[in-house]
Amino acid sequence: MLKLIAEDFIKVEHIETVLPLYQELVTKTKEESACLAYELYHDLKDPGHFVFIEEWPDEAALTLHTKTDHFTRLVPLINQYTRAKGQFTRMSPLNEAFNLTSD
């Protein structure tokens, strides 16, 4: 399983503009058959910092996601309002990463 943290840094004056775009992106992505989890969070300390926490079976599924109609339409629209480049952290669950058995 691929766990992804995807972070956007939005100019605060454009937060109201991106909210409906984010809502549509979350709703449509959750409808994708390969989407295991996809939630969007807002940083309590940095109002322009939006954090997606996502789960995909693998990188291939994530790549397919980035080629969907909703992604290719909405993400460029959202990216017009960013103050900094997005940050992406790809991760594995601890047990998978180190072949550990959980108690």
Added chain:
Amino acid sequence: MLKLIAEDFIKVEHIETVLPLYQELVTKTKEESACLAYELYHDLKDPGHFVFIEEWPDEAALTLHTKTDHFTRLVPLINQYTRAKGQFTRMSPLNEAFNLTSD
């Protein structure tokens, strides 16, 4: 609900040492009644980067967690092996943060 991303940066030569400490911390924390979610992930690109993704009802519940026997015993042990200070991002779900209704 309080969503927390807590990031550790471990010296790679000590990863084997911290793994069992992390496993115990995850197991014992999941037993805490107020713990809504608590998972540990490993960065695919940075081998010393460990990322907790946690859910608590509120800040008070998180504070109680940091005062448990297992936290106060294990976290200082783990912190002996860090290469940089931990990073903590406190967040709200988008709908809560902006009083949005989901579709």
